[in-house]
Amino acid sequence: MTYVVTDNCIKCKFMDCVEVCPVDCFYEGENMLVIHPDECIDCGVCVPECPAEAIYPDTDPSATPAWLSLNHQYASAWPNITRKKDPPADADAWNGVPGKFDAHFSDSPGDGE
Incomplete structure (x- = not known):
């Protein structure tokens, strides 16, 4: 099992x-x-910390195969982030x-750490 970041x-x-x-x-777009x-060790400590409630275990229906694939694809392309920054x-x-x-996803990388 792994955790997946979704559209929220x-x-x-x-x-x-x-x-x-x-x-x-975590990797930053x-x-x-x-x-x-x-890389995820399935600990789940990130889930309750997400104010947007956008993180799900891959066994949850919200973590569709498309989201799992997107997480894998962009984690391989975007820079690693290891410290919290200010949100938008x-x-x-x-x-x-x-x-x-559909309207707002960007495949551009973030700044990373």
């Missing part, structure tokens, strides 16, 4: 999860984070907005 992270990118991850398996499924200024306004992937 898009444009929220709170990064509280990064701070508690014991194995630094321009407007969301992903978890590298081969409008993160709270985007929290819970449906359908963010």
Whole structure:
């Protein structure tokens, strides 16, 4: 099992999860984070830390195969992030907005650590 970041992270990118991850398996895109499924140790400490409730175990229906694939693909392309940064200024306004992937997902990398 692994954990998967899903669409509610898009444009929220709170990064509280990064701070508690014991194995630094988060990777940063321009407007969301992903978890590298081969590095995640399935501890789950990131789940309650996510204000956007965007992280699910891969056994949860919200963690579809498409999200698992996206996490794997971009964790291999984006830089690793190991410390919390400030979220976007409008993160709270985007929290819970449906359908963010099609309109707002960016495949551009973030700055990383």
